[in-house]
Structure formats: C-alpha cells, structure tokens
Amino acid sequence: MRIGEVARRSGVSVRALRYYEEQGLLTPGRSPGGHREYAEDAVDRVRIFQQFYAAGLPSRRIAELLPCIDTDTTTDHQWAMLNAEHARISQQIDQLTTALARLTELIEAAADRRA
Amino acid sequence: MRIGEVARRSGVSVRALRYYEEQGLLTPGRSPGGHREYAEDAVDRVRIFQQFYAAGLPSRRIAELLPCIDTDTTTDHQWAMLNAEHARISQQIDQLTTALARLTELIEAAADRRA
DNA sequence: CTTGATTCTGACGTCGGCGGTAGGTTCTAG
DNA sequence: CTAGAACCTACCGCCGACGTCAGAATCAAG
Structure with missing residues (x-):
C-alpha cells in the first residue's frame, strides 16, 4: 500500500505519515524507485497514534511505547x-x-x- | 497586591500574569510608578483561567467568556x-x-x- | 539616601505537530 | 511512449503559552 491510500484510509495527511516515520513510529519498506510501501496493519497503527496524540502523549513517548505493543517486552x-x-x-x-x-x-x- | 504575590498565591509565573493581561484576561490597576496593583479576587480568577487552559480553551475563548462570568449577560x-x-x-x-x-x-x- | 529586592517594557527563543512550497522523480493507464 | 497523477527530499512557516534575557525604573527598609 502506498502513502496516499494509507492517508485516505486512516484519515491523516500524507505529510503526517512522513512525520510519523521521521519520529520513528512507522518504518515502511521502499519500492525500487524509493516510494514508501506500507503493510496492511499500518492503518490501524496510525489510528492508535491518533488516539495517543489526542491523549496528549508526544511522539517520543509513543515511540517508547511501541516495543510494549509490538514485542511483548x-x-x-x-x-x-x-x-x-x-x-x-x-x-x-x-x-x-x-x-x-x-x-x-x-x-x-x-x-x-x-x- | 503586587504581581509577585499574586504569582506565589496562584501558582503561576509572573510572566504568565503579564501574558494574561496582554490577552485581556486581567486588567490590574497601576501604582504611581507604573507597577501593577491586583485586587483580591485576582488569585481566584487566575485559578479559573488555569482550569480553562487545562481544558484546552485558548486565551481568546476565555476572554469571550469573561462577560458571562463578570456581568450576567x-x-x-x-x-x-x-x-x-x-x-x-x-x-x-x-x-x-x-x-x-x-x-x-x-x-x-x-x-x-x-x- | 542608599541599597537590594521587585517590577517594568520590549523582544527573541522554544516546542510539537504538522502545513505548504519548490523542484525533481517514479509510477501507471492508454 | 507519453502524459499526468502520485510520490520523493529538503526546507521554511505557524500557533500558543509562556521562558528568558537585557537594561532601566521603582519600591520598602534602614
């Protein structure tokens, strides 16, 4: 899935998705030409980010939480x-x-x- | 009451109090030399401001609310x-x-x- | 009257989550 | 093969609630 579709399906801007990557929250693959390639669960992850942002957690905190969500450590x-x-x-x-x-x-x- | 005491009693900084005035939330009197002179109820008002700020209201909204609080209009x-x-x-x-x-x-x- | 604490007025700095623009590249439909 | 849609990187801009100087003036105590 490319960035535009992720944006539409998750309801955030393309710019925001690139920002999330910059903050270490998303690490999509790349096409041979350099375009970002997102896995299916990216949309759900973005929705989770939005929830946490709405709760006042800064990117850094969310990044620190990711290991707790992804791996069980x-x-x-x-x-x-x-x-x-x-x-x-x-x-x-x-x-x-x-x-x-x-x-x-x-x-x-x-x-x-x-x- | 001068600004330092208001700051101590209300728990906000001196800078914040000057900022509130800039935003039209407080209008203290002035001493002959130009120092701000606050009435007694200033401390309570500041605490109300803090509550509204904590609730995500920007200064402009709070300023718009003031007539509802002060006068009954x-x-x-x-x-x-x-x-x-x-x-x-x-x-x-x-x-x-x-x-x-x-x-x-x-x-x-x-x-x-x-x- | 002097001294030290407090206050004054600008004005610039900060942080976070993006928005927007510029200038160039890649992808896909016909 | 070509056009135009979508994408890329890099960078500046914005807002709001103050923090933080600098340099000058004022105030209260002795």
Whole structure:
C-alpha cells in the first residue's frame, strides 16, 4: 500500500505519515524507485497514534511505547512511563470534568436568562 | 497586591500574569510608578483561567467568556461558544477515556509478565 | 539616601505537530 | 511512449503559552 491510500484510509495527511516515520513510529519498506510501501496493519497503527496524540502523549513517548505493543517486552523505564502516563491522563480527565462542570454552570445560568 | 504575590498565591509565573493581561484576561490597576496593583479576587480568577487552559480553551475563548462570568449577560455568539466548548470537552473526555483504557490494557499485560 | 529586592517594557527563543512550497522523480493507464 | 497523477527530499512557516534575557525604573527598609 502506498502513502496516499494509507492517508485516505486512516484519515491523516500524507505529510503526517512522513512525520510519523521521521519520529520513528512507522518504518515502511521502499519500492525500487524509493516510494514508501506500507503493510496492511499500518492503518490501524496510525489510528492508535491518533488516539495517543489526542491523549496528549508526544511522539517520543509513543515511540517508547511501541516495543510494549509490538514485542511483548517491558523494561523498567517503560513500566514507569506507562504508569506515569496513566496517572497523567486520569488527572487530565479530572481536570476536564471540573472545567466541564464549570461550563455547565455558566450554560445553565445563561439558559435561565434566555428563557 | 503586587504581581509577585499574586504569582506565589496562584501558582503561576509572573510572566504568565503579564501574558494574561496582554490577552485581556486581567486588567490590574497601576501604582504611581507604573507597577501593577491586583485586587483580591485576582488569585481566584487566575485559578479559573488555569482550569480553562487545562481544558484546552485558548486565551481568546476565555476572554469571550469573561462577560458571562463578570456581568450576567450572554450574547448569541457567547451562547453558541459555550455549547460548542461543552461539546468539545465532552468529546475530549471520551477520547481520553479510550486512550486510558488502551494504556490500562498494556499495563495489565505487562504486569502479568512481571509477576 | 542608599541599597537590594521587585517590577517594568520590549523582544527573541522554544516546542510539537504538522502545513505548504519548490523542484525533481517514479509510477501507471492508454 | 507519453502524459499526468502520485510520490520523493529538503526546507521554511505557524500557533500558543509562556521562558528568558537585557537594561532601566521603582519600591520598602534602614
């Protein structure tokens, strides 16, 4: 599969795919002429990247996670990082929930005035 | 209250406070010599800003929200924005929850191997 | 009045995830 | 064989929330 199709099927830009490779997240093969050749599971991997990006993980962290996903190994460093990110995201959800509640208050107050 | 104390009590940097003013979020008075003079409620306001920043609202949005907080008025534009941000944050929480679940899977798998 | 801590105003630097452009090459359909 | 679509590398640009100087002015204490 070439880069354009991966982009369409995964919903990201061609530029983003090249960026992911630059960051060590994808390592597609190459055609004789130098064009990137992606395996089938590339699309799923990209979707996973998007999820992690949305959760605030930088490329470097995602790259560090890859061995845990691909091979079934986990170093001490990775173990610590997994737990740290878990805690960070949990906390982030709490903060968002608080902010959401505050927004809801504003919305309800405004709704009363509009009624 | 001067800027240093506001910074200490609210937990943000002096630079951040000046930045907030630049963005129209705070409008402290000035001493005869030009130093900023903050009212008591500035600390609370800054904490609110931090919450909204943590929720992904840019300064411009927060500035647009201020009239809803300070005075009890809401324009159509503000009403739409309030609801849009509410939806965005809800969606963001969903995404974080999904990512968190995926991380939890990785952690449990790793925990088994470590056991 | 002096000193040292605090504050002031610019203005440039940073980081991350791409967007966009330029100029050239490769692939594929007819 | 040729055209045009898709691809390549390399590089600069952008945004937002500050960090980080530099150099000058102000403030509170003794």
